Amino acid sequence: MPGTVASLDPNPPTLPLSDAAIPGDLFARMRRDNLARWPTGARVDVEEAAAFHKTLPAHKRLPAVLRRAVAEGRCLTQPRGGFATLAMQTELMRTLDRDGMADIVPTTTDSYTRNEQFVQAQRGVEESERLGRSMLNGFPLVNYGVDACRALIAGIEKPAIVLSGTAMPKLTAEIGYAGGYTGYLGSGIAYTVSYTKETTIEEGIRNYQYVDRLAALYQEHGVELHRRQPGFLTGTIIPPSIAIMTCVLDLLLAARQGVRHYGLELGQCLHLVQDAAAIRACRELCQEYLARFGYTDVFTPVTSLHWMGAWPADEAQAAALIGYGGTLAAVGGASSVTTKSTHEAIGIPTPQANAEGLRTTRMAIHVSYGVRLDGLPAHEFEVDLIKREVRAVVDRVLEMGDGDVAVGTVRAFAAGVMDIPWSPNRQVKSRVLPARDADGCIRILDAGDMPIPRDVMEIHEEKLRRRAERERVPFDHQLAVGSVYELSEPLSRLMPAMVA
Amino acid sequence: MPGTVASLDPNPPTLPLSDAAIPGDLFARMRRDNLARWPTGARVDVEEAAAFHKTLPAHKRLPAVLRRAVAEGRCLTQPRGGFATLAMQTELMRTLDRDGMADIVPTTTDSYTRNEQFVQAQRGVEESERLGRSMLNGFPLVNYGVDACRALIAGIEKPAIVLSGTAMPKLTAEIGYAGGYTGYLGSGIAYTVSYTKETTIEEGIRNYQYVDRLAALYQEHGVELHRRQPGFLTGTIIPPSIAIMTCVLDLLLAARQGVRHYGLELGQCLHLVQDAAAIRACRELCQEYLARFGYTDVFTPVTSLHWMGAWPADEAQAAALIGYGGTLAAVGGASSVTTKSTHEAIGIPTPQANAEGLRTTRMAIHVSYGVRLDGLPAHEFEVDLIKREVRAVVDRVLEMGDGDVAVGTVRAFAAGVMDIPWSPNRQVKSRVLPARDADGCIRILDAGDMPIPRDVMEIHEEKLRRRAERERVPFDHQLAVGSVYELSEPLSRLMPAMVA
């Protein structure tokens, strides 16, 4: 690929794939090679960066802020946001901090950076400056380097996180963490299956083992950093259980590298009960599997994400999903919510529209007043269902790896035991097909080769059949395609006037 | 008052106050006198109007539409809306019907009309035409008369309802019903206590006995009409039980006049659990008391109203209350929801902003997917609490009237046994003071002379004390005043950034 930096092999093929922590000396060599891949890498020095992190006040450190949010039962807000130039990014982050009252301020990288096409990213910066508008869908963090990051961090009064949907995170993570970001989103399984076409699961896992190991290295220098897993996957009708399977596996991989502050992200199903059940099941299952592996000290806050599928173009209609997104996160007991804007269906939001989405969400959180659904029969039913699905598949994955999470995962994807809906990746079977049922919950229409227990699948099927019957459509894969569009439809189709 | 029409006494003081149905011959005399009070009254002829109603298709008849909504478990949307001139009103109603997809289209009257100051209303129309903007806060329905109403009805494809917050409804009801409106909002207790200063409860009750008797008269002519009770009262921190007490009493008064299609409106508390509990308790208590009085055939759909207290000026913040208003209505199982707009804190919305509020609400209803909270322990607790409060007071009111609802109500208000928060009416003690508790529910801080059971009041007090403690403020009436403002505060005060 033109502009791709791949001259040096950053993974010396010395060690076979495993979930073991990367040994210190090997990691040092890997880091040296990695940092040599682009000029700005030279500026990175973990000792110096750790010292810098120690100068940051607690309210600008995401690990501390998240621990406090969990202790106080708060739900924090966080948008996405990135523009091509430092000036635009500075203004954006300040607007999100001040007008949006974001509790966590993001820096989304552009898609060239995500694919390590730094030459193209550079052209994007230049074009953006020439035309006076952002031609990139994010901030080219590697091109700008460590000191630009520190300038961005200096401009806000909140902790900052790097959002860089990629299976090639090694330079953005190095520069982001050294630049004063206290959180980094991404994981080997989740991002490889949803953001790449040719990258192998093994490669993705190895790349994120590097990032996790890097966070652990900072920990060794006395600096706690936040790592986070994007369990929203392809954002497209993801059943909670499939998201949580990836959460558990990526989490175990991170824990093995030494990470102790690891967030899990779940895209909303847009169902009050199912989303609350998902958040609770995720939290409990993560700790359950950590305990099985002997970890009792890993902090695992759960983040809920505003609807990740296709949005309606009508801004009034979209506003409902924004407010509801705050409600779902708060009622579900998520520690933070990642927000969208009324521009979602069309394009990257202006800083103002982004800030409005944050405020609508924040107000929705305020009026949720800590309501919880525990004890509601339908909620307990969903929690149980999700747990049965996750345990069946994850246990099978672990078996396939003879206890090694990395090996098991690679084999499980090859066998279709792990599968992801609507994946662009050629290594993922993507035979599993979910759809929304008659009660509004996301169910599995076709499990492909995933070992979901038969009695569980009968529940899914029954609920989907009811929908097909109610709408007089065949019970087939069209249900899955319809579900992809569904919420982007105009209200005249979603909820037509009543014929009395 | 200048412009007030009060020359003829419309209540011949022949009969003492009672809840008995107005005898036919007396009612005919009352109607004659009433219709003679303003020139447009002459055009009203119930026979002719009933024939007109029979030409309306079912989808333009509110009683039919509401019965169907209940049968299908739907939550309909309805805005408010009125402007000074026929042209403006025509455009408004079409916009709400088409762009807003309103299921029920409103005509809000202006405040001069509500107070029967038709001369002033006429000046308002003229000024509005001169200045090209509405100088009235609603449509002067009496001044325009029956045929203008029918033109408005012809312009929409939905049923229409008259919204005329007043204790003097007799001409608007006559002209509205004759004009083709199939619903009329208002009741003797609720509107008298929240919209008037000098009107006595007795006068208010008598005036609405007229309206209820009128609806029954149409029924005798084979035309079912919808009557509705505005249980939202002063819209200001109304505990569900107090709203429901007025619902039950007004409903019984209407049933005694022969009304069989009577809606109840509850302003939202903005608490997911308390609002759902309120809607269920209202529905059940209404039927419980109807049964006690021997009525088994009165249809009583419940409407939930978007937050009726002070709104935030920030439109992004307001958008959250709009979407949530749809959620609360739908999850509570209300049959319809009355909507507001992002302009609420500032002024009457433009037709477009009004339509946007409708669409945001409609989308929120769609994604609520029929979720219900029955079985949630906190929900059952609230339902029980509300019922204990309502029964204690309503039973006492009925006792005070020796079984006569009208007499009991008048005596109960005089004694403070029935009381309304923040009432402008001099006959209402308005000693009862509610406030929002630590969990976000509306509680009674001071019951005044209302006979709320002691053990129930202990629950209220305990919950409010917890709030005072948490916020380190004294446990006193300031809590009630603070609650009035609370949700209009900017987010920086409602939910400040976390100090980590």
Add this chain to the structure above:
Amino acid sequence: MTGRTLVTGVIGSDTHIVGNRILTMALEAAGYRVVSLGALTPAEEFVRAAIETAADAILVSSLYGQGELDCRGFRDRCVEAGIGDILLYVGGNLVVGKQPWPEVEKRFTDMGFDRAFPPGTRTDEVIDILARDFGARAEPVRSAS
């Protein structure tokens, strides 16, 4: 106690009593003697009450949108009644719909109000400005009739 007397009320056919009542409570707590006329108060009643109580200021509330009609000629009434120099405030949601505040403000100051206050004004602010206006006028405190 400030020794000053104020008249408050909601003008015209307007029932929005809540803000007016809270304002009244706050003004009393700030040491004013307040003559509170409540909701639905005709313009002439404000003037009559101000004369009867030798008030130093009239604070008119209007929330429901028709204030623009109700408030016309308010200052003239005061002039006719011989209290032409009384301090006049008006506050609330003064016009129908969302209109640019500077225009609305001007419409009301043109009617002769000394000050107009936009929707959502907090009581603290009213009390501050009132104290400043009384200070600036530096009139002797009137005694009640």
Add this chain to the structure above:
Amino acid sequence: MTGRTLVTGVIGSDTHIVGNRILTMALEAAGYRVVSLGALTPAEEFVRAAIETAADAILVSSLYGQGELDCRGFRDRCVEAGIGDILLYVGGNLVVGKQPWPEVEKRFTDMGFDRAFPPGTRTDEVIDILARDFGARAEPVRSAS
């Protein structure tokens, strides 16, 4: 079967495969032979595939906002490769942010695309317009290589 061959794919570093896959499925159901290149497809691959399969049209998806950079010179590449008259469509969220559609459309037709489609375009519409454009061209159906 229409006898026509189409190339589909998502251009550049863009992983948004869902809409492209659904479009591909719909085009196949409508009787086209579709060569689907999937996500993350460089411009030159589209052209290569079109030549290899003697395609009648190329349908480029771009959702992630950087399409304006990725699509520059697309028609020129086709011309250089000798398929300069091939029907070229582009669709998706073509630019960064909410921009007026007529301007965006012009930018892409200026690049040489026959048509550009706004966000959220439904497959039925694409199929209709495609049939019309092929009809209007009234070219003989090419045979695959």
